[in-house]
Amino acid sequence: MDRRDFLRRALGAGLTVAAAGALGLTLYDPKGPSAAGPALPPVKLPDFSLKAQAGRMAVVRGHERVAALQAGFKALGGLETFIHKGDQVLIKVNAGFATPPSLGATTNPELLHELIRQCLAVGAQRIVVTDNPINDPQSCFSLSGIGQAVQSAGGALALPLERYFRPTTVEGARLIRDWPVLHGPFEGVTKVIGLCPVKDHHRSGASMAMKNWYGLLGGRRNIFHQDIHTIIAELAMLMRPTLVILDGVVSMISNGPTGGSPDDLKATGTLIISTDQVAADALGATLLDKTPADLPFIGQAAALGLGRADWRSLKAAEVSL
Amino acid sequence: MGIVTVRRVSQVFFFAWFLWFCLVSSLGEHYWQLRGWPVNWFLQLDPLAALGSLLASGSLYAGMAWALLTIALTAVLGRFFCSWVCPFGAMHHFLGWLAGWRLGARQRVERNRPHAAQAIKYYLLLGLLAAAGGQVLHHLAKLPLGLGSVSGWLLLLAILAACAALGVRRLWPQPRQALLAGLGLLALMVGLSLWASPGEIIGATLQTGLLDPIPLAQRSINLLLLPALDAASGQLWVAARHYQGAWLIALVFMAALLLNFIVPRFYCRFICPLGALMGLLGHWALWRVGRREAKCRGCQLCEVSCEGACEPFHHLRASECVLCMNCLDTCRDSQMTYATRRSAAGEQPLPDLSRRGVVLSLVSGVAAVPALRLGGVLGPNWSPALVRPPGALAEAQFVERCLKCGQCMRVCPTNVLQPAGLELGLEALWTPTLNMRIGTSGCQLNCVACGQICPTAAIRPITLDEKRGLGAFAKAGPLRLGTAFVDRGRCLPWAMDRPCIVCQENCPVSPKAIITREVYGVLARARVKAQEGQTVRLTGADLPPGRLGTGDYFLQAAGGGPTNRQRISGNGADHVKLPPGEGWQPSPGQEVELVVRLQQPQVDASRCIGCGVCEHECPVSGLRAIRITAENESRSAKRSLLL
Amino acid sequence: MPTTQAPTSRAQTLSGAVILLVLLVVALGILYKQALYDPLSWGRPTPPPGAAGPAGGPLDLAGLQVPGLAPLGPPESFNAQTLSDKINGKAELYLSAGFKALATRRYHPPSDPQAWFEAFVFDQGQEQGAFSAFSTQRRNQGQALDLGAVAHLSGTSLFILRGPYYVEVIASGDTPALQEGMRAWAKAWLALAPAPAKEAGQRELDLFPAEGLDRASLSLLSANVFGWDKLDQVYAGSYQLKGQEATGFISRRADASQAKALADAYVEFLLGAGGREEPGQGLPPGWRLLNIMGTYELVFSQGAYLAGVHAAEDRQTALDLGLAIHERLPGDKP
Incomplete structure (x- = not known):
């Protein structure tokens, strides 16, 4: 009995030593951790642009957004040129502020509603609308009317949940390096449309199609305001959309990007649809009585080969309602 | 020579080494300085420190592998460490003896009765390890997601098998229950992983150091005893050492020691989580204390000085025996042995632990981490006052490794490295932070001692090149601990028109991270009455006699400008003296201004490394006019300040 | 309960x-x-790659072979930017005297592996700079060494002045083995450094009147002389005249007008x-005598030289020493 007990204990003690030794030696680390910490696998947003449709643009003059959108797509050969049956479409709106649509600081809900409706009409399988706004996300989507527009049109709203952000490095970029970017809503998405109003912006001069991607950034992103033009150009590197739609039917011409008073708005009667976001912004600048040269980010993006600063060279289809 | 004598020799031997290591942990090459003394050896021998940091960080850092030796010896011999090696145990042993030396044998036996509360240390151990094991749980919870992999299936099968084995071995009362528990656990894991990402809330924190006797003793001697003794003798340091919040460290240390006067080895019996771990590790120990025969004369002398309260006379609590060997010594009939067979009087492996208590302490430990962090201390609400030493890991990884042993604070040549107090959060308690107001300087440019001594690499062992951004690290630049911010409302040249650029002068970075902008502040206006040689008499001015000749004060024509300004070389109440030579000279009747030349400091955040030398030197002695906070520290990209 | 011990x-x-x-x-x-x-x-600077000077030169300590000595680690080199890494606090002293480069290396004599010494070779650019560093670092109780150069041993340190180089050898103790090693090293190093025609500062040093002069005190103060930041490149020596102490000083400026302006x-x-x-009676014209907290300062210019007496204990000592210096100075006498 004593002997059996002893053998059993010897086995137990031996296993304890062996387990501790195996665990210790497996996880033995003679050097210590590196400065960078555990490396995360790199993630990248795909290129959503259609090569065959490069450099296309429609400019609609009129004061009815819904009609303008319809006319614009018609001029480009119909939305089906860009969105095909079965596509999963992500619409990046500007829902930056918890303000009512009448103040024009956010994407117009009627326009969004119409866009979703048309996408579904040409056979899109699923529509996701997202943004990482500046104010509280839930308040932003509900007060701006965007949430309701998405729901009634049959799209899905993707709130910027913390786990949706992944550290991202844009190749060739100086600022977007290992920075949290909103990836979650892009899961399965095949087409991306940027939809935003034309707005004055104190720091950068204007907030338009390219600046709209700022809402994909997470983290303490306001650090980038120290070099606003470079970050806007890099955002255009980060996101190559299928289309951008720049709503200059009413533009915010002062106190941007928040505005706050109807006096900050001006009816500029122009809706721009383009596959070239740089050209769209270059034209949008004129609505704010600025030239592309006043907005260094346009030149920077053009120099990076992301689009054309000379929007006239695109031979846009121009429509007047 | 009796075995008890040998034990005493061993205790004194290790205690003396421990004190010696604390004493010599000063940078230098003399034999009484750091040299190559293995000053971390006791921490490295500590299996709790090793297991805790291994669970939390997923790795066993360099010297911590020494703990494997302790584990192996404990598995074979039992808790030898407690009575033969542990320096804290030696202190308790001595004080417990002191407390009982005039008591009668009967009373002493009474004091050494086993107590139900001896189970507490096991609950503490499980709670602390559960808090450190969050990372492991996180991985386990994520496993079912990777079920496609063979290893995932194998692990699930292993868990099931372990539960079944527990049942069969009757460690779990009913085999079916064990199997059900295993299945339930699996279902919970699958459910959790499908429904949520637990990584968001579960995390690991290493808090064993709060109660682990080796870090506790190391910290207490390093931060209390040595500074207190040196304040009297002045042998170790030039200036008296201070450690903020030392009272709390002292409270724990003194309480642990003084409780020996209530029950000997109070700490070891009821609190010590390391003792509990060793009790478990020694479960199958080959040698153990026990009675040779079932019958003896029953004098109970064996329990007169039983250190572990393990009741060798009755029913030995095997995990409580600290191998003091006193029973072998006191038994008149050589009944007590340390042998390979079990005690003839019977033994039980552990004190009575309730399953409920075990589950509760595990759950509390796991839950403690999110509870500690819900305040956002690792997220948006991080404390900028927590300025970590150079090479410190990012905060989440740092708290997985820091033992709170105080070795870094001990070795820091300037005393700037301080134990964080409770105001920086319970998790950060007694971890290193910089307090520029204490010590002889900020963090010295050419010193990496804290990272070299850190036993767990919570502060990485960086080279000077890495710290300073030289050589291979030129591209990464120097390590930044934070950034200096000038408080313009308190800074003498900004707020009070007093010349002072002490911060700029002392900035060790080259080129300097503090730049100055030169301004001339108007102190008084006056009119020139007359000029006699170098003396200019003024009307409408009441000057402090003899105070303006310092070189910082100038006389200039009203409106100023570099071409009509002269340095004042001396003054009386109504006149100033100008140096001889060419340059602007005032003319009688002219409106003039007395101005002071100020150099107002500004920080160039792109160069500032946050060393704190400026804050240390700032003459505003209370709340400094230039202060370091952790913004822009290298260890966290999320806290960067500049592009 | 009495206890009887069972036998061990x-x-x-x-x-x-x-x-x-x-x-x-x-x-x-x-x-x-x-x-x-x-x-x-533990925090000493890692040596930058490459030697401080060309191979085979006085700064190439990697190439310097010393029989009977074992190097302890690789040589290190420093420039004006990194000098303070090596010699914290004293760097300014060398920098103000024209510092160019520093090469250091540690050695130990094989007979005593615990003992070591470290050699510091400072390239001060010019002979004046080396002399300045040498003279201001000099210890009082030095023992001159016969090495064919200006060199002396003081306790645990050995100092050498050779052309534009100033060398300090600091040992961990003053054992015979160490001193032997330091001498051997100095001999080997001097073979690398060619002797200049005449050691620096001789011209100015010869101007100091010999009576009462403590020759070991002669030094070149490079900057911030006597606490004034405008005064530099001043040779100074301590005197004891009739039991009173004073310091004589001489500084050669660019021309007579600059010397005069600096004196004023x-x-x-x-x-x-x-x-x-002080009232000027008994003083040659242009000489200024001041009393500053009980000691006397005498200042005058003579040709391109600024000269005078610093911290004389009484008025007469200041005047006597001033006149003695004046006698030896060239240039138009007042």
Whole structure:
């Protein structure tokens, strides 16, 4: 009995030593951790642009957004040129502020509603609308009317949940390096449309199609305001959309990007649809009585080969309602 | 020579080494300085420190592998460490003896009765390890997601098998229950992983150091005893050492020691989580204390000085025996042995632990981490006052490794490295932070001692090149601990028109991270009455006699400008003296201004490394006019300040 | 309850002996470990790659072979930017005297592996700069060495002045083995550094009157002389005249007008610092004598030289020494 007990204990003690030794030696680390910490696998947003449709643009003059959108797509050969049956479409709106649509600081809900409706009409399988706004996300989507527009049109709203952000490095970029970017809503998405109003912006001069991607950034992103033009150009590197739609039917011409008073708005009667976001912004600048040269980010993006600063060279289809 | 004598020799031997290591942990090459003394050896021998940091960080850092030796010896011999090696145990042993030396044998036996509360240390151990094991749980919870992999299936099968084995071995009362528990656990894991990402809330924190006797003793001697003794003798340091919040460290240390006067080895019996771990590790120990025969004369002398309260006379609590060997010594009939067979009087492996208590302490430990962090201390609400030493890991990884042993604070040549107090959060308690107001300087440019001594690499062992951004690290630049911010409302040249650029002068970075902008502040206006040689008499001015000749004060024509300004070389109440030579000279009747030349400091955040030398030197002695906070520290990209 | 001890069993004695043996091994292990010391890892600067100077030159300590000495680690080199890494606090002293480069290396004599010394070779650019560093670092109780150069040994340190180079050798102790090693090193190094025609500063040093002069005190002060930031490149020597102490000084400026302007400005500085001008009777024209907190300062210019007496204990000593210097100075006499 004593002997059996002893053998059993010897086995137990031996296993304890062996387990501790195996665990210790497996996880033995003679050097210590590196400065960078555990490396995360790199993630990248795909290129959503259609090569065959490069450099296309429609400019609609009129004061009815819904009609303008319809006319614009018609001029480009119909939305089906860009969105095909079965596509999963992500619409990046500007829902930056918890303000009512009448103040024009956010994407117009009627326009969004119409866009979703048309996408579904040409056979899109699923529509996701997202943004990482500046104010509280839930308040932003509900007060701006965007949430309701998405729901009634049959799209899905993707709130910027913390786990949706992944550290991202844009190749060739100086600022977007290992920075949290909103990836979650892009899961399965095949087409991306940027939809935003034309707005004055104190720091950068204007907030338009390219600046709209700022809402994909997470983290303490306001650090980038120290070099606003470079970050806007890099955002255009980060996101190559299928289309951008720049709503200059009413533009915010002062106190941007928040505005706050109807006096900050001006009816500029122009809706721009383009596959070239740089050209769209270059034209949008004129609505704010600025030239592309006043907005260094346009030149920077053009120099990076992301689009054309000379929007006239695109031979846009121009429509007047 | 009796075995008890040998034990005493061993205790004194290790205690003396421990004190010696604390004493010599000063940078230098003399034999009484750091040299190559293995000053971390006791921490490295500590299996709790090793297991805790291994669970939390997923790795066993360099010297911590020494703990494997302790584990192996404990598995074979039992808790030898407690009575033969542990320096804290030696202190308790001595004080417990002191407390009982005039008591009668009967009373002493009474004091050494086993107590139900001896189970507490096991609950503490499980709670602390559960808090450190969050990372492991996180991985386990994520496993079912990777079920496609063979290893995932194998692990699930292993868990099931372990539960079944527990049942069969009757460690779990009913085999079916064990199997059900295993299945339930699996279902919970699958459910959790499908429904949520637990990584968001579960995390690991290493808090064993709060109660682990080796870090506790190391910290207490390093931060209390040595500074207190040196304040009297002045042998170790030039200036008296201070450690903020030392009272709390002292409270724990003194309480642990003084409780020996209530029950000997109070700490070891009821609190010590390391003792509990060793009790478990020694479960199958080959040698153990026990009675040779079932019958003896029953004098109970064996329990007169039983250190572990393990009741060798009755029913030995095997995990409580600290191998003091006193029973072998006191038994008149050589009944007590340390042998390979079990005690003839019977033994039980552990004190009575309730399953409920075990589950509760595990759950509390796991839950403690999110509870500690819900305040956002690792997220948006991080404390900028927590300025970590150079090479410190990012905060989440740092708290997985820091033992709170105080070795870094001990070795820091300037005393700037301080134990964080409770105001920086319970998790950060007694971890290193910089307090520029204490010590002889900020963090010295050419010193990496804290990272070299850190036993767990919570502060990485960086080279000077890495710290300073030289050589291979030129591209990464120097390590930044934070950034200096000038408080313009308190800074003498900004707020009070007093010349002072002490911060700029002392900035060790080259080129300097503090730049100055030169301004001339108007102190008084006056009119020139007359000029006699170098003396200019003024009307409408009441000057402090003899105070303006310092070189910082100038006389200039009203409106100023570099071409009509002269340095004042001396003054009386109504006149100033100008140096001889060419340059602007005032003319009688002219409106003039007395101005002071100020150099107002500004920080160039792109160069500032946050060393704190400026804050240390700032003459505003209370709340400094230039202060370091952790913004822009290298260890966290999320806290960067500049592009 | 009386206790009677049972006799100690053989097993106990044996295991006790084994344990004591283990403790002994532990102690030896610790003692062995403490000798393994790498000071580099604890915060001394890692040497930048490459030597401070060309191979075979006085700064190439990697190429310097010294018989009977073992180098302790690689040579290190420093420039004006990194000098303070090596010599914290004193860097300004060398920088103000024209510092160019520093090469250092540690050695130990094989007979005593615990002892070591470190050689510092400073390239001061010019002979004046080296002399300045040499003279201001000089210790009082030095023992001159016969090495064919200006060199002396003081306690644990050996100092050499050779052309534009100033060398300091600092040892961990003053054992004969170390001193022997330091001498051997100095001899080997001097072979690398060609001797200049005449050591620096001789021209100015020869101008100091010999009576009462402590020759070992002669030094070149490079910057911030006598606490004034405008005064530089001043040779100074201590005197004892009739039991009174004073310091004589001589500084050669670019031309006579600059020497005059500097003398005037220096007097202004002294006045600003609390000096009182003494009545001028008995003084040669242009000489200024000041009393500053009980000691006397004499300042005058003569040709391109600014000269005078610093901290004389009484008025007469200041005047006597001033006149003696005046006698030896070239240039138009007042």
